[in-house]
Amino acid sequence: MNNSSNHPLSLSLTALFTASLLAGCGEEPKPAPPPPPPSIEIKIGHLAPLTGGIAHLGKDNENGARLAIEEANAANIKIDGKDAKFIMLAEDDQADPKIGTTVAQKLIDAKVVGVVGHLNSGTSIPASSVYSAANIPMISGSATNPQLTEQGLKGVFRVMGRDDQQGPALASYLAANNKPKVVAVIDDATAYGEGLANEVEKFFKGANIRVLPREKGDDKRADWKAVLTKIKGRNPDVVFYGGMDATAGPLLKQAHELNMKAVFSFGDGACTANMVELAGAATEGMLCSQAGLPPAAASRKFLDAYKARFKIEPIVYSPFTYDAMQALIAAIKGANSPDPSKYLPVLQKIEFTGATGRIAFDEKGDRRDAEMSIFQVKGGKLAPIAIIKNGKTVTFDEFMAQANSAPAPADAPKGDAGKDAPAVEPAKDAPKAAAAPDAAKK
Amino acid sequence: MDIFIQQLVNGITLGAVYAVVALGYTMVYGIIQLINFAHGELVMIGAMVAFTLIGLLTSLGVPGLPAVVLATLCAMLVCALLGYAMERMAYRPLRGAPRLAPLISAIGVSIILQHLALLVWSRNPLAFPQVVKTESYALGGAAVTNIQIGILAISIFMMGGLAWLVYRTRLGTAMRATSQNPQMAALLGVDANRVIAVTFIIGAALAAVAGVMVGSYYGIAQYTMGSALGLKAFCAAVLGGIGNIPGAMLGGILLGVVEALGAGYIGDLTDNVFGSNYQDVFAFLVLIVVLVFRPSGLLGERIGDRA
Structure with missing residues (x-):
């Protein structure tokens, strides 16, 4: 009895689904009615374990980077007078140093101009020499081992603090x-x-x-x-x-x-x-x-955008991969070129306020004044109690109050802090x- | 003095765990002169099976202590089956082979069991359910927990039971006969295959109990937990005189106490040149000294070496 109305509905659903799929891939050019202006495709790689024991953290990292890419595409950035289309190539490094270098090479062969990753120090360190040899800058959002930036390699950065x-x-x-x-x-x-x-x-x-x-x-x-x-x-x-x-x-x-x-x-x-x-x-x-910071301490703008886009809360490092991706895009924009040799000097001197605060790199590629968080177990839960930055200690509540003083917080983040504590x-x-x-x- | 008593308590508890595991090594060695390197893994499997079952039973509403007892019995059953399968498939076919062959096959079984556990229970350290609440008592200035008392009591009970089995029952007599001379025992009507299989089964069931004890004491179970423990227990068995049941108990307790006192006092005695990380070195030094003067261990091998 509902046959007549059923078909159009399912058709439109299918169309919607396909459209959203295409949009999700971000690779298909939108059927824009006006004649397409000259455009340029800029490929950026992302690497994290997407299978295995910490796959959920890897996906979280990828989501952070993806959010930055999508925001950049929505902002209609022009590079060298052409419409820039940022494409993220996400790879699974399985948290394995050997696989990490293999997929690193795969991305280089796919002509990426920069890389966000890896998640682990164990994969980041061996892969960093692969990128460096190919003159591809990399920014890790979560590798904390000091050795990563102590190798003297060019174009190796991190937005996370060191051990x-x-x-x-x-x-x-x-x-x-x-x-x-x-x-x-x-x-x-x-x-x-x-x-x-x-x-x-x-x-x-x-x-x-x-x-x-x-x-x-x-x-x-x-x-x-x-x-x-x-x-x-x-x-x-x-x-x-x-x-x-x-x-x-x-x-x-x-x-x-x-x-x-x-x-x-x-x-x-x-x-x-x-x-x-x-x-x-x-x-x-x-x-x-x-x-680093507990994700609840990331900027409200990021938290809202992440939740709206992925329908879940950020787990641990996604604010950092978001900032890493933003840094790459900002450097490309600043240099007006996706050529690593042109944008690398810009990246080295970049300075902006990201989801995790001020982003700037020192000569080694480490983040300047990275935050450290102190946690305490209260009522059986790991809760952040203080943030240490520049040798100054701020209690977590004060830190959150400062971070949220400008935009009115929609929902009180403090109560969630314990739940969101990174594992x-x-x-x-x-x-x-x-x-x-x-x-x-x- | 309080500290000294506390270290003794620590050492005796640790030693009781070593002793129970050492019993498994010594029983098997005593009867077929095989070092069953997979014994430590049986302890681990016992802990893992109990971990899963305790979780399952408590989620079904079974109260704490009965859940632990039931889970332990099931773990004993699983380990006993595993012990039997191990003997049947990996050791019995090699019984006439040179002595190194079953030793290698034991190492193989150990690696297989470890990776099997990795597949089933993941590589993460698992929080062993603390269904029995830990209570601390003061004993002459030292803190003793109910779990420690339980471990000691269960260990003594198990050692006593085993000694009774070996020295006072028909099966025990058959075991000792097989151990002395399998051919002769077979001629006199002892089914050597059956006796050896039963030895493995009993050893494996004891390993399961040891696994539950270790899991509840430390509150942790991981697929690697068996290897380090197995090695220490093996040393305890050698220290006491491998093949000798009272020797395993003595060796275990002694090793535990030496380790605890080593960790507690090496630093002070050497003005912090050596720290507590040398506790193993200290323990093995004692082992070497004992073996130099008594090559067959403290209580020796009562049965003459047939090799």
Whole structure:
């Protein structure tokens, strides 16, 4: 009985669907009625793991970059007098260093003029030399290993802070807020854990705070009671552990069983939702740090646009890949050319306000005054409590108030902060992946 | 003094875990002179199966303790089947082969089990359900938890039960006979294949219990948890005298205590030249010294070496 009306409806639905599909691909030229002006296609690559354990984070990164591309296309940017059409080629690097270099080459062969990625330090570092050899600039939105920009390669950038800024940031927060007299430092004897512990110890010693002799375990240890008992005998006010959540969880749980009163603190490897699960009630009040900002602290404009476009909340790094993509596009626009040799000098000097604050690079390609975030477990949830930038500490609430002072916040972001706290996966970083040998194999 | 008592408590708990795992190594070695390197993986599989089942049972509304007991029994069953399958497929066909062949096949089984667990339970560290709430008690200045007491009690019970089985039952007599001389035992009517299979089954079931204990104590289960634990337990078995059941218990407890005291006091004794990360070095140094003076371990091998 509804046959007559059914057909047109389904037809129009199909048409709509096809149209939206085409729009989603962003490759088909729109059937614009006026004669097409001379146009130029600019291809930019994006790389992140889209399969495997951290596929959800990879997709989040891709969404951030895609949003920037779509906004640029909507803005009708003209490059060299021609209508610029930005096309994003998204590839899956599977968080695997070997696959990372292979897909990097694939993108170079596809004539991309720049790259946003990779997600992991472990993939970014080997791939960076591939891009550099081909003179293709890359900007990672989430790689934190210092080595990435320490190789002296041209055109390698990141919009995220470095691991070696994290230790001092956390230590300065602890020194200012907990005012410890004695601090104990433990590490898991991996490049990541020991490196972070060294930075923390250096800061405390510089601040004339007594640091107990370093205790060490290894990255497979489950039993920390002996070490903890020894530390307990020295009554430290603060304990820092450099390691991943798989060992930090049991450590914190056992400290709780030994009735230790000290405040426990960790780096980003143990600043995860999984940590709260592993150590349960023992995590209450623990402090930890992460490079970058929690996504809830990204600009309201970005958060609204992201939600409107993808119908979900940003997970972790998408504000950073959004800024990375924006930086590339702005540099191309500024140089009035997609030629890497022409826009690279512009990119090096670029300065604008992105979703994560001011974007500018130093000579090495690291972001100037990158933020570090301090988290605390409150009520069983990891919640951001402070942002450290330029050596200055601002509480998270103040930071959010400043960020949102201009546009009236539609919905209070503070309540969501805990829920949105990033869950950094253990496989995120090269030395960490090396710490868990099988994680690197994939 | 409080610290010293606490370190002793830490060491004894750790040692009890080593001892229970060491029992599995020593039983199998005692009967067919095979080092079953896959035993550590059985501990891991036991923990993983229990992890899944406890989660399932508690979500069905089964209260904490019965859920743990039920899950443990199921894990014992799964591990027992696995132990039997292992013996049937990887070890029995190689029984007449040179001694290295079954050793390599044991390493192979260990790798297969580890990767099987990786496929089923992922590579992430899993939070082992804490259905029994951890309570801390003060004991002479040291903190002891109910889980620690439970581990100690279960370990002692298991060791006692096993000793009873081996020295007081017909099956135990058959085991010891097979261990001394399989051909002779077979001539006298002992079904050696059956006895060896039962040994594997019992060892695997004990491994499952050890897995649940380790999981609940540390609150974590991961597909790699078996290998490090297995290695330590193997050393404990050698320290006590491999093939000897009381030896495995003694070796396990001793290794645990030496490790804990090592971690606690090496730094002080060496003015922090060596830190707590040398606790393993310290433990193995003790192992080497013991083996230099008593090559067959503390309680020795009562059965003469037939090789």
